[in-house]
Amino acid sequence: xxxxxxxxxxxxxxxxxxxxxxxxxxxxxxxxxxxxxxxxxxxxxxxxxxxxxxxxxxxxxxxxxxxxxxxxxxxxxxxxxxxxxxxxxxxxxxxxxxxxxxxxxxxxxxxxxxxxxxxxxxxxxxxxxxxxxxxxxxxxxxxxxxxxxxxxxxxxxxxxxxxxxxxxxxxxxxxxxxxxxxxxxxxxxxxxxxxxxxxxxxxxxxxxxxxxxxxxxxxxxxxxxxxxxxxxxxxxxxxxxxxxxxxxxxxxxxxxxxxxxxxxxxxxx
Amino acid sequence: xxxxxxxxxxxxxxxxxxxxxxxxxxxxxxxxxxxxxxxxxxxxxxxxxxxxxxxxxxxxxxxxxxxxxxxxxxxxxxxxxxxxxxxxxxxxxxxxxxxxxxxxxxxxxxxxxxxxxxxxxxxxxxxxxxxxxxxxxxxxxxxxxxxxxxxxxxxxxxxxxxxxxxxxxxxxxxxxxxxxxxxxxxxxxxxxxxxxxxxxxxxxxxxxxxxxxxxxxxxxxxxxxxxxxxxxxxxxxxxxxxxxxxxx
Numbered sequence: 164x165x166x167x168x169x170x171x172x173x174x175x176x177x178x179x180x181x182x183x184x185x186x187x188x189x190x191x192x193x194x195x196x197x198x199x200x201x202x203x204x205x206x207x208x209x210x211x212x213x214x215x216x217x218x219x220x221x222x223x224x225x226x227x228x229x230x231x232x233x234x235x236x237x238x239x240x241x242x243x244x245x246x247x248x249x250x251x252x253x254x255x256x257x258x259x260x261x262x263x264x265x266x267x268x269x270x271x272x273x274x275x276x277x278x279x280x281x282x283x284x285x286x287x288x289x290x291x292x293x294x295x296x297x298x299x300x301x302x303x304x305x306x307x308x309x310x311x312x313x314x315x316x317x318x319x320x321x322x323x324x325x326x327x328x329x330x331x332x333x334x335x336x337x338x339x340x341x342x343x344x345x346x347x348x349x350x351x352x353x354x355x356x357x358x359x360x361x362x363x364x365x366x367x368x369x370x371x372x373x374x375x376x377x378x379x380x381x382x383x384x385x386x387x388x389x390x391x392x393x394x395x396x397x398x399x400x401x402x403x404x405x406x407x408x409x410x411x412x413x414x415x416x417x418x419x420x421x422x423x424x425x426x427x428x429x430x431x432x
Numbered sequence: 433x434x435x436x437x438x439x440x441x442x443x444x445x446x447x448x449x450x451x452x453x454x455x456x457x458x459x460x461x462x463x464x465x466x467x468x469x470x471x472x473x474x475x476x477x478x479x480x481x482x483x484x485x486x487x488x489x490x491x492x493x494x495x496x497x498x499x500x501x502x503x504x505x506x507x508x509x510x511x512x513x514x515x516x517x518x519x520x521x522x523x524x525x526x527x528x529x530x531x532x533x534x535x536x537x538x539x540x541x542x543x544x545x546x547x548x549x550x551x552x553x554x555x556x557x558x559x560x561x562x563x564x565x566x567x568x569x570x571x572x573x574x575x576x577x578x579x580x581x582x583x584x585x586x587x588x589x590x591x592x593x594x595x596x597x598x599x600x601x602x603x604x605x606x607x608x609x610x611x612x613x614x615x616x617x618x619x620x621x622x623x624x625x626x627x628x629x630x631x632x633x634x635x636x637x638x639x640x641x642x643x644x645x646x647x648x649x650x651x652x653x654x655x656x657x658x659x660x661x662x663x664x665x666x667x668x669x670x671x672x673x674x675x676x677x678x679x680x
Binding site: 216217218219220237238239241242244246248250251252253254255256257261265266268269270271 | 434435438442445446449450514515516517518519520521522523524525679
């Protein structure tokens with residue numbers, strides 16, 4: 164089982180109006196591992212995740228997720244993964260339990276398994292006592308925990324986490340990684356995550372890939388990456404590989420809108 | 433089926449839970465009804481039109497349905513901003529079922545809102561000429577609600593943020609409302625206005641509702657029904673198509 168690939172990506176390319184966002188990348192993720200996908204802003208991380216999760220169609224190249232091709236059988240691929248997006252994707256006007264329940268119905272989880280599974284997961288992320296509270300009353304860390312629980316409800320084989328600890332304090336970050344590591348073992352689930360916190364990647368990831376300017380520049384364990392660059396931390400290795408330039412990302416309307424909302428919500432909390 | 437039901441239920445729960453929204457969206461139709469109804473009433477009667485309150489009430493009911501339905505459709509944008517849309521887009525269900533759940537949910541909310549306004553109109557003194565046609569009136573209300581929720585959804589599918597929304601309200605919804613015959617009769621108007629009104633789906637809803645409630649028709653009840661059925665079906669399909677093309 165350890166040597167079988169659950170995600171295989173070959174020559175994957177995505178262009179937006181002639182602009183190459185992802186440029187012929189190939190990599191694979193083994194079943195059961197925790198895989199870190201790192202890169203500076205605008206390097207192509209989100210575009211790659213969106214293609215893996217059926218939200219974007221690749222311009223060319225091939226993806227195999229859990230044995231299925233997102234282009235030809237999107238629903239089978241969708242059934243095989245759970246995802247925690249970078250921005251919250253909960254319905255804040257519903258309770259924690261309702262958010263879980265709706266997810267279960269969307270994914271066709273039968274009624275009796277659903278209620279058992281919801282209780283099990285909400286207990287793991289320590290939100291069972293708050294199940295009937297509206298999500299809008301939750302803190303950022305609680306929302307993240309709920310999203311992780313929700314992403315696992317339909318027994319996926321792969322869990323995508325797009326910057327799961329962004330904006331959280333060290334205590335909450337630790338807690339969240341403890342859940343994820345525990346679930347990786349107890350559910351034998353493959354974890355694919357992105358982060359800008361290099362020490363997190365170094366600590367939890369079994370393998371790491373670094374993407375920059377739409378190309379995968381290196382992949383391996385953190386020891387291999389450090390040895391290759393002659394550095395003593397993943398952070399130094401990352402900077403040695405991607406340079407010190409600050410990336411200016413042009414934000415879309417949607418991103419600006421979300422940014423405004425984040426500022427707005429923080430001000431009114 | 434279960435997916436459509438759960439998305440429908442979600443819209444309803446959100447509606448019932450936002451008391452401010454319910455009261456807020458009742459304010460505008462009520463204001464129009466009282467201000468115009470009592471303001472223009474005497475002139476309308478003097479010109480030989482009869483009771484303006486009677487004439488206006490169906491138009492005000494339509495107004496509340498129009499605005500609630502369009503807003504419900506536009507909620508797709510809201511979901512996009514608050515991220516919930518992504519959750520539904522990566523789920524293993526077809527976009528068609530998602531959109532149907534949304535449209536039925538939004539339309540149900542709009543019909544409920546229309547019925548509340550109907551009740552308010554009764555309280556202020558409006559009296560339908562016969563209660564036997566009320567079920568047919570409800571059919572018109574439902575068709576209107578579906579048509580405009582679908583229209584709102586279709587529009588929201590290609591808007592990127594809430595700014596564009598205000599433009600739609602000012603340049604599409606308001607003109608549609610004013611040229612629908614909701615506030616004044618369509619008879620004896622300048623030719624261009626009559627032509628525009630005939631192309632306005634809302635005019636058929638107003639006409640259908642007025643026909644069933646106070647027995648006063650312009651296009652004819654059968655024409656109204658056919659046009660509304662066609663519009664509801666067409667816009668639901670168009671909305672589903674546009675929605676299915678959303679990329680995140």
